[in-house]
Amino acid sequence: MRNLVLPALLSTLPIxxxxxxxxxxxxxxxxxQIVAFVETVTDPSxxxxxxxxxxxxxxxxDGTLWAEQPxxxxxxxxxxxxxxxxxxxxxxxxxxxxxxxxKGDLAAVAEGGHEALIEVVNASxxxxxxxxFQAVVSQWLDxxxxxxxxxxxxxxxxxxxxxxxxxxxxxxxxxxxxxxxxLHFMRTxxxxxxxxxxxxxxxTYADSTYEMVDGVPTITKAPGVAFIDDKEGKPINIERTxxxxxxxxxxxxxxxxxxxxxxxxxxxxxxxxxVHHTDAEREWAYDRDSAIGRLADGLDNGPDMGWVxxxxxxxxxxxFTGSQ
Amino acid sequence: MRNLVLPALLSTLPIxxxxxxxxxxxxxxxxxQIVAFVETVTDPSxxxxxxxxxxxxxxxxDGTLWAEQPxxxxxxxxxxxxxxxxxxxxxxxxxxxxxxxxKGDLAAVAEGGHEALIEVVNASxxxxxxxxFQAVVSQWLDxxxxxxxxxxxxxxxxxxxxxxxxxxxxxxxxxxxxxxxxLHFMRTxxxxxxxxxxxxxxxTYADSTYEMVDGVPTITKAPGVAFIDDKEGKPINIERTxxxxxxxxxxxxxxxxxxxxxxxxxxxxxxxxxVHHTDAEREWAYDRDSAIGRLADGLDNGPDMGWVxxxxxxxxxxxFTGSQ
Numbered sequence: 001m002r003n004l005v006l007p008a009l010l011s012t013l014p015i016x017x018x019x020x021x022x023x024x025x026x027x028x029x030x031x032x033q034i035v036a037f038v039e040t041v042t043d044p045s046x047x048x049x050x051x052x053x054x055x056x057x058x059x060x061x062d063g064t065l066w067a068e069q070p071x072x073x074x075x076x077x078x079x080x081x082x083x084x085x086x087x088x089x090x091x092x093x094x095x096x097x098x099x100x101x102x103k104g105d106l107a108a109v110a111e112g113g114h115e116a117l118i119e120v121v122n123a124s125x126x127x128x129x130x131x132x133f134q135a136v137v138s139q140w141l142d143x144x145x146x147x148x149x150x151x152x153x154x155x156x157x158x159x160x161x162x163x164x165x166x167x168x169x170x171x172x173x174x175x176x177x178x179x180x181x182x183l184h185f186m187r188t189x190x191x192x193x194x195x196x197x198x199x200x201x202x203x204t205y206a207d208s209t210y211e212m213v214d215g216v217p218t219i220t221k222a223p224g225v226a227f228i229d230d231k232e233g234k235p236i237n238i239e240r241t242x243x244x245x246x247x248x249x250x251x252x253x254x255x256x257x258x259x260x261x262x263x264x265x266x267x268x269x270x271x272x273x274x275v276h277h278t279d280a281e282r283e284w285a286y287d288r289d290s291a292i293g294r295l296a297d298g299l300d301n302g303p304d305m306g307w308v309x310x311x312x313x314x315x316x317x318x319x320f321t322g323s324q
Numbered sequence: 325m326r327n328l329v330l331p332a333l334l335s336t337l338p339i340x341x342x343x344x345x346x347x348x349x350x351x352x353x354x355x356x357q358i359v360a361f362v363e364t365v366t367d368p369s370x371x372x373x374x375x376x377x378x379x380x381x382x383x384x385x386d387g388t389l390w391a392e393q394p395x396x397x398x399x400x401x402x403x404x405x406x407x408x409x410x411x412x413x414x415x416x417x418x419x420x421x422x423x424x425x426x427k428g429d430l431a432a433v434a435e436g437g438h439e440a441l442i443e444v445v446n447a448s449x450x451x452x453x454x455x456x457f458q459a460v461v462s463q464w465l466d467x468x469x470x471x472x473x474x475x476x477x478x479x480x481x482x483x484x485x486x487x488x489x490x491x492x493x494x495x496x497x498x499x500x501x502x503x504x505x506x507l508h509f510m511r512t513x514x515x516x517x518x519x520x521x522x523x524x525x526x527x528t529y530a531d532s533t534y535e536m537v538d539g540v541p542t543i544t545k546a547p548g549v550a551f552i553d554d555k556e557g558k559p560i561n562i563e564r565t566x567x568x569x570x571x572x573x574x575x576x577x578x579x580x581x582x583x584x585x586x587x588x589x590x591x592x593x594x595x596x597x598x599v600h601h602t603d604a605e606r607e608w609a610y611d612r613d614s615a616i617g618r619l620a621d622g623l624d625n626g627p628d629m630g631w632v633x634x635x636x637x638x639x640x641x642x643x644f645t646g647s648q
Binding site for chain 1: 532535
């Protein structure tokens with residue numbers, strides 16, 4: 001009988017239980033700390049056991065789940081979209097920043113800082129129904145290529161992170177994205193790219209309006225930014241949306257600091273993880289002095305709070321999902 | 325062998341499959357329409373089959389899942405809380421409305437309409453951490469009694485609705501509350517009362533702040549109202565939070581009209597349900613002329629849109645969970 005039972009049993013186990021769930025992670029202390037945390041909180045005999053309902057893990061997106069250089073990919077979309085819209089109606093370019101953006105002048109937009117970014121996003125993202133907007137983004141993602149790598153943007157997701165998300169879900173975690181990126185922008189690709197459904201995506205958003213358009217109830221994106229899901233906004237948005245504190249938070253910049261701080265200050269077992277971009281060869285190397293994804297406070301204070309710092313160059317055997 | 329297999333099989337079926345999942349509903353056309361909808365969308369051989377991921381049902385709370393007369397229960401809490409706070413610091417009663425509220429003068433507060441309600445909620449709900457606020461609400465719910473029935477407020481949930489929520493979840497629906505009530509207020513009782521976890525509660529909310537208080541990262545409720553989850557706000561909040569349109573929406577007042585309209589305008593099978601308060605004997609009878617839970621547009625236009633109108637007096641064999 002035993003000979004019959006064993007194969008039957010094995011066939012019902014998830015693949016992950018039989019092989020390494022994180023094959024693109026080098027076997028370093030980083031990987032071991034992450035796996036040890038997951039094994040502890042899922043072990044019913046452990047004093048640090050956490051019930052599945054409380055197994056919530058939150059991930060930043062830009063620079064954590066996919067790349068963010070030379071600028072946030074959403075800004076590249078916004079500039080290309082603005083150029084398209086301006087080709088039909090040049091009057092929408094009402095400022096030097098918008099004119100520069102429509103010409104693809106990244107440096108000029110970057111120089112304008114946060115305000116310029118908001119202005120470009122505003123001009124390119126609003127005044128359209130959510131459905132139409134998302135169709136435009138999907139179409140763009142299907143054809144756009146990154147200026148340096150030539151990969152499509154959804155090929156520039158990080159393979160080790162896709163594996164980590166899957167591993168966590170196999171262990172009955174619920175995985176969420178909590179990103180400064182646009183909510184409606186992200187939802188066009190996050191289910192395919194990461195296996196995360198739309199109701200588990202939190203991001204920056206504008207107000208919406210609800211009204212009948214040609215007899216059809218329509219939700220339309222209004223101008224302006226109603227909520228910025230960055231820095232202190234991240235724990236605030238998580239608390240508001242989930243009503244509970246995660247037990248694990250993963251980010252890569254000081255925009256994620258408050259999210260990791262709040263997560264790891266909770267009672268019981270907690271894990272904070274920061275991705276440190278150290279790999280100039282396969283990706284980019286940047287931290288304290290970067291305009292995009294600045295990481296200083298996290299490097300200075302994270303280790304004392306027990307946060308795990310991922311050294312991309314040494315901890316990952318593979319970087320992008322779209323290249324070996 | 326068959327004799328052994330059958331009991332084993334039955335023991336793995338949920339109870340609901342073996343008996344009536346809605347015992348507190350009379351066997352009327354209303355119940356039949358609801359059950360027929362659920363059976364259709366969960367039948368893989370049906371042209372109207374809906375995958376579990378898309379089986380989202382949204383419910384209003386006040387007047388739909390629990391009673392709302394003579395006023396919203398949250399307002400009763402707010403007035404009692406205000407009286408407590410004023411006993412320590414009478415200076416917080418900065419207006420005639422607040423003075424009336426602290427004295428328990430419901431009529432005066434009701435006369436002030438929506439603005440008075442917001443003022444009372446503001447003065448009693450803000451300036452405290454979310455954790456502390458929820459502890460206060462829980463304590464209140466443990467002891468407070470409804471002025472007419474003498475029941476505790478969580479005994480005034482509707483037994484037929486608790487059954488409907490459970491039935492839907494047994495059929496792999498995800499059940500959400502989308503209410504004009506306060507988000508943090510509701511989350512103190514909605515998991516126990518309805519089996520709905522905090523991340524599936526949407527409601528009205530104030531801004532929050534995130535800051536270190538005595539070395540502890542703390543989320544605090546700010547004054548004012550950041551978002552009112554009523555009328556057009558309901559579909560807007562659902563779209564923002566879930567990123568998908570429900571296939572079923574249940575409400576009881578014109579505050580739920582837009583939510584039902586948006587839900588039932590989607591492609592494929594959809595169900596809109598309105599609870600009509602027709603039962604002056606066991607509950608209350610009110611609709612067009614009620615200050616609380618006004619229902620006129622829904623009665624006028626709902627039937628033409630295929631919405632099911634629940635006649636409480638005739639469709640429910642039992643009303644409150646707390647009384648037979």
